[in-house]
Amino acid sequence: MPQSAYIHIPFCKSKCFYCAFMSVANTDYIPAYLESLKKEIKSYYKNEPLKTLYFGGGTPSLLKSEHISEIIQMFNFETMPEITVEVNPESAHPDFLSGIFSAGANRLSIGVQSFDEKILKSIGRIHTPKQAKDTVVNAFSAGFSNVSTDFIYGLPFQTQDKFLDDLAAAIETGVQHISLYGLKIEEGTPFYKNPPVNIADEDLQADMYSAAVNLLCENGFEHYEISNFAKNKKYSGHNMNYWNCEEYYGFGAAAHGYLNGARYANFASISKYINSPLEKEFLKNLTPKDMENEAIFLGLRRGTGINFIDFKNRYKTDFLEKYSVILEKYKDFFVITDTNCAFTTEGFLVSNSILADFIEL
Ligand code: SF4
Structure with a gap:
């Protein structure tokens, strides 16, 4: 029985140069998209009490907090569920954070990637280091006590020392969870067409990863998954569910799910999804x-x-x-x-x- 659901919000203000996630820089689709999303949830969700709900993207903080609230209210929950919302610093306004917290969200995942202005610009991020730090402070002020920050290593102009300084700054903010991803140049991304210079090679990426593991573990974080570190056992319950091969719903364009022994994927094209939210692009029964x-x-x-x-x-x-x-x-x-x-x-x-x-x- 599924006890988790993932909701994909495929909108971004602009596309980051390394990004291979399904999202579009066009928010005009949002009203029609939300209608289709609700249709899909109503049609497939069988009222199982959920342990985790996860809004990922894209940039869920481009929605209004009322939208998030409306979707949360479509689900039943076990006591003390984990409800995560991914946010980006440029759009996670304090009112939005308070609004989603009041609606029941209790875990925030912030796409920081780096605290260095030059590096952020070089990868097409549109937030500043200050906005990223303010978002962590605002998250705590809004009531969140479970906050995660994402970082990428191997970025242009990023030395190992700079990367470790960023992690030290993240630790200093008091976040309980940190995720680390090595830069990959993936097909279909702007970086694939125009490869960046000054990026770390494989060996340097490996050194950066090992040094990060040491730094985080020395500072009380547990390396509980290849890319994830948590303090005080504040693991991502939602992702643990994936790694434990449990079932889950995936709602929204390009969302993947696992139900009744079958993996499925929704249409990755926004317009196809809006027109046919109940159809699957891919469905495979696992042997x-x-x-x-x-x-x-x-x-x-x-x-x-x-x-x-x-x-x-x-x-x-x-x-x-x-x-x-x-x-x-x-x-x-x-x-x-x-x-x-x-x-x-x-x-x-x-x-x-x-x-x-x-x-x-
Ligand atoms: S904000 Fe996230 S999903 Fe959007 S383009 Fe950047 S990396 Fe991709």
């Missing part, structure tokens, strides 16, 4: 082997990795026995205890190639 692969792929993203008993109960497979050759081959990249198998920090850095071996087996 038992697909499910097992996903459990490895997603489970090994977590700091605790894979629990052997859970794995056996769900997939009827003895993890240590079936994958013994791979675990031996890459033994320096794993920590294996009596109950769990997890990547080391170095293992996370080379996880893509190791995971490919698991999937082939």
